[in-house]
Amino acid sequence: MSGPVFVGLDIGSSRTKVAVIDAGRRVLGHAVRKSGTDFSATAAACLDESLEMAGTRRDGIAGAMSTGYGRANVAFVTTQSKTEIGCLSRWGRDRFHEAVTIIDIGGQDNKVIKLDADGRRASFKMNRKCAAGTGAFLEEMSMRLDIPLEAMDGLARQSLEIVKLGSYCTVFSATEVLENIRHGKKVTDIVKGLFYSVVKRVLEMDSHAGRVVMTGGVVAHNPYIVEMAGEMVGRPVVLPDFPQLAGAIGAALYALDETDPTGIRNDIPAGETNG
Amino acid sequence: MAEEKKATRKKIQAADRMNKIMADYFYGLNEAATTGKRKVAWCTSVGPAELLQALGFAVHFPENHAAMLGATRMSTDLIPEANAIGYSPDICSYLTADIGAYLKGITPLAKAYPGIQSVPKPDVLVYNTNQCRDVQDWMAWYSKKLGVPSIGVTSPKNVNDVTDAHIDDVTRQIEALIPPLEAIAGVKLDMDRLRETVSLSRECTELWKRVLETSIASPAPLTFFDGTIHMGPAVVLRGTREAIDYYKVLLAELEQRIRDGVGAVDGETSRIYWEGMPVWGRLRQHSELFANLKSTVLASTYCSSWIFPSFSGIDPIRSMAKAYLELFIVRSDRYKEGYIKEMLEKFRIDGIIYHDAKTCPYNSNSRYGLPGRVEEETGVPSLVISGDLNDLRCVSDEQTKTNIEAFIEQIAEGR
Ligand code: SF4
Numbered sequence: 001m002s003g004p005v006f007v008g009l010d011i012g013s014s015r016t017k018v019a020v021i022d023a024g025r026r027v028l029g030h031a032v033r034k035s036g037t038d039f040s041a042t043a044a045a046c047l048d049e050s051l052e053m054a055g056t057r058r059d060g061i062a063g064a065m066s067t068g069y070g071r072a073n074v075a076f077v078t079t080q081s082k083t084e085i086g087c088l089s090r091w092g093r094d095r096f097h098e099a100v101t102i103i104d105i106g107g108q109d110n111k112v113i114k115l116d117a118d119g120r121r122a123s124f125k126m127n128r129k130c131a132a133g134t135g136a137f138l139e140e141m142s143m144r145l146d147i148p149l150e151a152m153d154g155l156a157r158q159s160l161e162i163v164k165l166g167s168y169c170t171v172f173s174a175t176e177v178l179e180n181i182r183h184g185k186k187v188t189d190i191v192k193g194l195f196y197s198v199v200k201r202v203l204e205m206d207s208h209a210g211r212v213v214m215t216g217g218v219v220a221h222n223p224y225i226v227e228m229a230g231e232m233v234g235r236p237v238v239l240p241d242f243p244q245l246a247g248a249i250g251a252a253l254y255a256l257d258e259t260d261p262t263g264i265r266n267d268i269p270a271g272e273t274n275g
Numbered sequence: 276m277a278e279e280k281k282a283t284r285k286k287i288q289a290a291d292r293m294n295k296i297m298a299d300y301f302y303g304l305n306e307a308a309t310t311g312k313r314k315v316a317w318c319t320s321v322g323p324a325e326l327l328q329a330l331g332f333a334v335h336f337p338e339n340h341a342a343m344l345g346a347t348r349m350s351t352d353l354i355p356e357a358n359a360i361g362y363s364p365d366i367c368s369y370l371t372a373d374i375g376a377y378l379k380g381i382t383p384l385a386k387a388y389p390g391i392q393s394v395p396k397p398d399v400l401v402y403n404t405n406q407c408r409d410v411q412d413w414m415a416w417y418s419k420k421l422g423v424p425s426i427g428v429t430s431p432k433n434v435n436d437v438t439d440a441h442i443d444d445v446t447r448q449i450e451a452l453i454p455p456l457e458a459i460a461g462v463k464l465d466m467d468r469l470r471e472t473v474s475l476s477r478e479c480t481e482l483w484k485r486v487l488e489t490s491i492a493s494p495a496p497l498t499f500f501d502g503t504i505h506m507g508p509a510v511v512l513r514g515t516r517e518a519i520d521y522y523k524v525l526l527a528e529l530e531q532r533i534r535d536g537v538g539a540v541d542g543e544t545s546r547i548y549w550e551g552m553p554v555w556g557r558l559r560q561h562s563e564l565f566a567n568l569k570s571t572v573l574a575s576t577y578c579s580s581w582i583f584p585s586f587s588g589i590d591p592i593r594s595m596a597k598a599y600l601e602l603f604i605v606r607s608d609r610y611k612e613g614y615i616k617e618m619l620e621k622f623r624i625d626g627i628i629y630h631d632a633k634t635c636p637y638n639s640n641s642r643y644g645l646p647g648r649v650e651e652e653t654g655v656p657s658l659v660i661s662g663d664l665n666d667l668r669c670v671s672d673e674q675t676k677t678n679i680e681a682f683i684e685q686i687a688e689g690r
Contacts, residue, residue, distance in 0.1 A: 089685075
């Protein structure tokens with residue numbers, strides 16, 4: 001590998017994501033790990049893993065930017081940071097040349113970001129501090145149902161008759177789930193009901209102008225959620241190539257911008273077209 | 276955002292003088308209550324304080340006390356005391372913090388002012404529901420607990436235009452308070468004294484307005500966070516000479532800052548309007564957060580709510596009624612939208628932040644689509660943050676920070 005690379009580090013409260021891109025904005029390497037308690041150590045491991053995948057080393061880094069809850073913990077590679085909302089917007093502006101609504105479902109929070117046709121951020125919303133509609137909700141429910149998180153997508157797809165859950169609240173939902181089990185409802189239908197609840201919660205945060213795109217770890221592992229969201233929105237919802245890395249890629253793009261005084265480099269064709 | 280560098284709050288020199296007059300006020304109240312030399316009235320923030328002062332009462336403002344509980348971060352531990360006796364965590368956290376403090380027998384006054392042991396025991400409780408129903412329920416609890424009467428004004432709400440019918444109604448209600456208050460005070464109302472008090476309130480209010488309007492300047496010399504502290508005299512000492520003298524001093528200092536080109540925030544790059552209550556327990560953090568982002572929160576509905584242009588010594592009671600009704604919190608969304616739009620223009624605002632306070636729907640103006648309508652008409656971007664005035668259990672610092680940083684980023688990138 002030759003040529004400089006640009007690194008984006010997204011230190012989320014639940015997962016750490018790192019993306020390595022080149023000057024042509026192609027994703028060359030990436031890594032995702034549980035953030036754990038030592039954010040710096042996890043970030044270092046992710047960084048080296050993704051650099052190796054990109055065929056380079058730390059001395060090949062021409063710029064780096066961090067984001068996420070732990071963004072201050074990666075001083076060993078960069079002290080520059082942007083918010084997750086900024087990075088997701090930067091990613092969206094690079095990937096789509098039309099008005100988009102980005103719906104990001106993270107481990108602890110959700111975000112709905114609207115970009116206008118010029119890629120400018122028109123508005124954003126974060127969920128209120130509540131687990132409803134987040135990855136934390138699904139994690140809690142997978143524990144209650146005693147099924148592995150990875151199995152949920154497959155189970156939901158088998159459902160023929162959805163069990164709808166009514167409550168906002170994770171604790172109340174858990175009670176509803178148990179009640180449905182007692183009444184002999186199928187696990188597949190309950191899991192689809194949980195997905196439905198997640199989709200409802202995020203869709204009701206805002207209106208959905210333009211193309212709708214979903215990002216974040218939850219949709220990366222449960223793409224059925226994106227299909228369900230498409231049905232509810234009434235048009236297909238885009239699931240990009242690296243949904244969980246969108247923020248990290250956005251951070252890497254910011255790092256690239258910093259080296260280019262003219263700012264946004266939308267003139268170079270992107271390595272991937274779908275996101 | 277880029278590297279964290281610490282910005283500090285710039286001290287306002289007049290603060291020492293303010294602290295002194297506030298101390299005098301609290302010691303005066305304490306003396307009235309402990310010696311019985313003067314009768315003590317408790318009054319809600321925009322209740323008929325002028326009438327009480329003209330009748331010679333020493334006036335305590337429970338909301339001011341509750342804000343102190345919030346600012347000293349005592350409130351979050353006290354609120355559950357009131358929750359436990361049936362006052363929901365969803366209702367006003369001023370009410371729950373204040374009642375909680377009473378139940379536990381503690382007050383921030385004791386720490387701030389050595390020698391004061393408790394809030395001043397009232398002889399009468401006086402409310403005006405122009406702001407919310409909670410104040411009436413709040414006074415009702417003390418009334419039962421302490422065996423003192425609770426009387427007040429029940430105001431119309433969601434008023435579009437304040438009409439004579441509204442003013443007649445509230446005027447009559449204020450007049451009806453006079454006989455029972457005279458009986459408690461043991462004096463007859465001296466109309467000349469009322470006229471003078473209302474005139475002083477008017478003067479105070481005008482100076483306070485000029486203080487706030489210094490922030491029309493760029494860079495703005497005063498932040499919202501400073502304003503919430505420096506409005507103390509306008510809240511508790513309106514109708515007195517001390518408040519007027521104080522605001523003259525403060526105004527001179529801020530005008531000097533303007534002449535010297537000194538802003539409250541160094542290198543001001545964006546100008547923000549704050550709609551809603553402050554998060555009392557986070558004043559310092561929020562002030563520093565914005566300062567680090569080189570943004571000045573320089574105007575607010577909250578601080579501007581103590582401007583009463585209708586006070587007049589000519590027809591004091593009717594002018595009080597009008598002033599209490601014209602208040603932002605009493606008005607319809609139609610009025611509020613017009614008001615906010617004017618403020619955004621007057622202060623050349625780049626972005627507006629709405630604080631949706633969990634326990635105060637009355638000061639949370641983001642719940643009926645108002646931010647979207649204002650943004651559509653003005654093009655000024657908006658952000659709604661969730662939090663609370665006093666209950667820090669409803670505040671997520673990380674979310675607040677991310678939201679505000681992303682908002683300032685958005686404003687910068689939108690240029
Ligand atoms: S207006 Fe809000 S904060 Fe003030 S007393 Fe009423 S409920 Fe409490």
